[in-house]
Amino acid sequence: MSPFLHLCQQTIGANYVLSEQDEMLTYLTDQRQREVGKALAVLSPANSEEVAALVRLCAEHQIAIVPQGGNTGLVLGSIPDQSGNSIVLSLKRLKRIRKIDAANNTMTVEAGCLLAEVQAAAQGADRLYPLSLASEGSCTIGGNLATNAGGTAVLRYGNARELCLGLEVVTAAGEIWDGLRALRKDNTGYDLRDLFIGSEGTLGIITAAVIKLFPIPKSEVTALIALADVNAALGLLSLVQEHTGASLTGFELFSDFCLQLVHKHFAELPKIFSRSHPQYVLIELSSSETQEHTRTQLENLLASALQSGLILDVVIANSLSQAAAIWKFRELISSAQAREGKNIKHDISIPVSQIATFISATDTLLQTAFPACRMVCFGHLGDGNLHYNVSPPAHQHANDFLLAQAQVNRIVHDSVHRHHGSISAEHGIGALKKEEILLYKSPLEIRLMQAIKEALDPHQLMNPGKVIGVRHETTSLD
Amino acid sequence: MSPFLHLCQQTIGANYVLSEQDEMLTYLTDQRQREVGKALAVLSPANSEEVAALVRLCAEHQIAIVPQGGNTGLVLGSIPDQSGNSIVLSLKRLKRIRKIDAANNTMTVEAGCLLAEVQAAAQGADRLYPLSLASEGSCTIGGNLATNAGGTAVLRYGNARELCLGLEVVTAAGEIWDGLRALRKDNTGYDLRDLFIGSEGTLGIITAAVIKLFPIPKSEVTALIALADVNAALGLLSLVQEHTGASLTGFELFSDFCLQLVHKHFAELPKIFSRSHPQYVLIELSSSETQEHTRTQLENLLASALQSGLILDVVIANSLSQAAAIWKFRELISSAQAREGKNIKHDISIPVSQIATFISATDTLLQTAFPACRMVCFGHLGDGNLHYNVSPPAHQHANDFLLAQAQVNRIVHDSVHRHHGSISAEHGIGALKKEEILLYKSPLEIRLMQAIKEALDPHQLMNPGKVIGVRHETTSLD
Known part of the structure; x- marks a missing residue:
């Protein structure tokens, strides 16, 4: 064992320094099994102080660090490269819910809490934490923030970024920045919080966060709608937004071919419509109104859309289990496609x-x-x-x-x-799209990002080779 | 005239280079008339290209730049210091609404548009731009973004930061960064947008922005409530949030002494309650429901709060003019206090x-x-x-x-x-609180801010002496 790993053992205990290949394998393997990286070791500190101590140790020995949450990312952002020179720093032992302040509608959580655990803790305090993703049972809140996760509730509640008020971050120099503010308004300097959010561990390691909570909606109504084309879906979106405002919490589109794939690979599912239609939209309304009120609202709206010919058919769920059944068609598309x-x-x-x-x-x-x-x-x-x-x-x-x-x-x-769009809406850049963004971002934007990277991580030790490369030219910003 | 100012004239036309003291006075005088700064000139470019050309000229001649919108800030952030070595760069001629995309619920506006003009343009497209401040008739959207303005609708819609999707910024080197994205989801690198927002012109000059629009609420109900103390107001807030969710768009507190001051200095205003109470809360609900529905909802809620003793008295506005009259009590507090x-x-x-x-x-x-x-x-x-x-x-x-x-x-x-609060919730730091934040922010946070400042404005030409000082020690971040 190298002197460096020996020091790591002294810092966090020998049990939490894994260096055998078989012990490390799940930490080194990409979620989609496309790649297996190499590492000196996988380190699992217990708290922010241990994270900071390990980062200082890495800085002294010039060892690169790959921070990792649930390792559920889809862009090769949380596994190491093939050099074998870096360590994986797993945040999964930082699992404390530090504080729930229901009256302030905030909760302070450590980076390694699973998203599902965070949702459950909010629920336990009679509150909603609305971030919701397919991997919520295995992804961590630290990873959600490091990648600015999206999901199905963004329409109403925003991305992980909009759901965060404060952060605790271990910097590249191994210092702990306490930015755990629980304030809706704070204009006292540069927005470091949003700089770390979405930077995929390349500027520092998020160890804890203050997240926003919301009242739990009292009603939830789900409907599946059949349409002739995507233009009709856009017309429906506009109509529903106008008439339901902030009650619209889900508006998901899928084509008939998606639905066919789901039926083909999950033959046990019932048919929803008697015949097929070109496009489908799943609508979810939720609000503080009664179930009856919300349901009537959606029924009236969709009845008028049917009458005007904007939509072709509609099914509104009569119960929570029917709503779950409708959501299942949407949720199973990825699996059906994988089976295909x-x-x-x-x-x-x-x-x-x-x-x-x-x-x-x-x-x-x-x-x-x-x-x-x-x-x-x-x-x-x-x-x-x-x-x-x-x-x-x-x-x-x-x-x-x-x-x-x-x-x-x-x-x-x-x-x-x-079409003025983004090539990574919610999954991030990681190692996978690092070259790809160079084709679409201006050289100026890349230089601004590199300048920030160099300012906050001068030795390029934080998740190197992810998001952005080192600046090669010597031209400075001026 | 100096060679530098001569070049400025060549760049933007002699009419837009003011250097006589009397012409410059309003640009040099603080909103609250506390200070008058000194400047070489006030420059008023017509568009982003002219802004960029002027910044390059300033960089060549090492002339500091004080960007200015409506000059309505309250923390001495938009006027120059006493050195007389800098120029004021007014954005007020950048006034175009570049694009309204109602189907995307976005609008692209130039920095010099007045907030009230932006609100009106949104209204004209049957949309709401919810940012609302006392100075909306004279402040600019560029200034709102540079200072992350707040106001009365933050509770529902967020600060200026949350209402912005993309920016165009002239960097300290005089390049134009086109970050005018109109996307709700975009995870392709560091969040430069939020770094420039709230940086008070010290990292670059915001020249245009893509802002979010919302459906116009169909109903709006305003009530004034009398309470025994602040704790009761917090109980009421919690109750209303639970029962009205996103419909709660205003929740303003003021004490009896505030109301007394308003009555003393605006004697023409009618008394609202027959006797005085320790605290008052103004509630505004607005939503896509009918006026009758929203009113009944608030009436029922407040009736139960009266019955339980949580609140002492209540008046619900019966018309838009009554609602405006209730808001007037809240809005006139600042003026009443000034008259006192x-x-x-x-x-x-x-x-x-x-x-x-x-x-x-x-x-x-x-x-x-x-x-x-x-x-x-x-x-x-x-x-x-x-x-x-x-x-x-x-x-x-x-x-x-x-x-x-x-x-x-x-x-x-x-x-x-x-109490874990912020000493500048919505007004920013400017020159006024630059020393004050050093008392409350950690040295690490100040160093992180300085590192970013040096990375993006290495020659310290962008609004120097505002927000943050130059780093004096030679210790680097590692």
Whole structure:
């Protein structure tokens, strides 16, 4: 064992320094099993002070650090590279709910708390923490903040960023910044909080956070709506926003092909509509009104939309279990697509007003370049966020199609760029899209990011090779 | 005329380079008439390109720049210092509404648009831009963003920060960063937007922004409620939040002494309650429900609060003009206090759960140190934001009392710090509180801010002497 690892053992205890390959494997393996990184060790400190002590040790020995929460990220942001020179610093033992202040609608949590645990603790205090993602049972709140996680409730409550009031961060020099403010208004200097949020561990390590809580809605109504096309879905979004305001907490789009895939791979699910329609929208309203009031509101709205021809059919859930059944169609699309075979995924966002144009233009480009490729397009329409995935033609072997991944990515991302969108709406950059963003961001923006990286992590030890590269040219900002 | 000013004239036209003292006076004078700065000139470029050209010129000649919007700030952030070596760069000619995208609920505006003009343009597109402040007729959207303005609608819609999706910024090197994204989700790198927002022109100059729009509420109900103490107001806040959720758009507290001052100096106003009560709360609900529904909801809620003894009396507005009349009591407090004479102001925030404790503890400390001093305490209780002002004892001359300003500030700000609050909730730091924040922020936080300042403005030309000083020690972050 190296002197460095020996010092790590002295700092956090030998049990929490893993250096055998088999012990480290789950920490080194990407969520989608695409890559396995290499590391000197996996370190699991117990608290912020131990995190800081380890960072100081790493700084002294110039060892790079890959911070890791639940390791559920999709862009290779939380596993080390192949050099084998870095350590993985797992935050999973920082699991305390430090404080719940129901009267202030805030909760102070440590980075390693699972998102589901955070949701449950809020519920226990008769409050809602609205962040909700597919991986909520295994992702951590620290990882959610480091990647500015999104999910299904962004439309009403915002991303992880908007749900956070304060942070505790261990800097690249191993100092603890106590920015755990629980204030709705605080204009006393630069917004360090939002700089660390979404920086994917490249500027410092989030060890705790003050998050916002909300009253638990008293009613929740879910409906599935059939439509002729994406334009109709946009018209419906506008109508529902106008008439329900902040009660609209979910507006999810998926195509008929998505629904077909779900039925094919989950044959036990009942058919919802007697015949198929080109597009579907899942609407969720929730509010402090009674269940009856909210339901009547949605019924009236959708009845008028049916009458005007804006929508083709509708089913409104009569119970919580029916609502869950409707959500299941939306939630199972990813699994159904995985069972269908490998495919090429894109996590993009577009101004809502441009979405129909974008889908139609990009579908055409792809169908021209790859005849009979199958579009699996679904997502959070209310946020302009689409999972715009491409499956191979039915007759083609997936591995052959995947050889064209770079070309498919280029067609989609170029089209996103032309439509003023983002090539990573909610998953981040990690190592996966680090080169890709160089194609779409201005050199100035990259230089501004590099200047900040150098200012806060001068020795480039914090999650190196993620988000942004080191500045090569010697030109300074002036 | 100096060669530098001659070049400025060539760049933006001689009409837009003011260098005579009398022409410059309004640009050099602080909003509260406390200070008049000195400048080489006031420059008024027409567009972002001219701003960038002027910044490059300033960088070449090492001339400091004080960016200015409506010059309505309260912390000496938008006027130059006494050196006379800097220029004021007024953004007021950048007045275009570049784009309204109603389907995306966004609007792209230039920095010099007045807030009231932005509100009106949104209204014209059947949308709401909810930022609302006392100075909305003269402050600019660029200034609102540079200072992360707050106001009365933060409870529901957030600060200027939360209402912005993208920025265009001229950097300290005179380059134009196009970050005008109109996306709800975009995780492609460091959050430069939020770094520039609230940095008070010390990191770059905001020249345009994409701001969020909302559906216009269909109903609006305002009520004035009398209560026994601040604790009861907090109980009421909790009750109303639980039952009305996102419909609660205003929750303003003021004491009986505030109301007395308003009646004293605006004698034409009618009495609202037949007798006086210790505290008052103004509640505003607005939502997409009908006026009748929202009114009934508030009536029922307040009837039960009356019955349980939580509140002492209540008046609900029957019309828009009655609602405006109720708001007037809240809005006139500042003017009434000004007519009463000079006083010592504090713009603070405290976790909502701590507000009653804070007010009681701090009142006692002040009354002990300054017997018979008069507390003028009012503010946005829902955000934990108080304007905690202190008027001299009735018999004392204001100027004598103001000699004790530093001591009063120290008592209040120390107490704010003990209660985990902020000494500048919505007005910012400027030159006024630059020394004050050094007492309450950790040295680490100050060093992080300085590192960012040096990274983005290495020659310290952007609004020098505001927010943060130059780093004196040579210790680096590692």
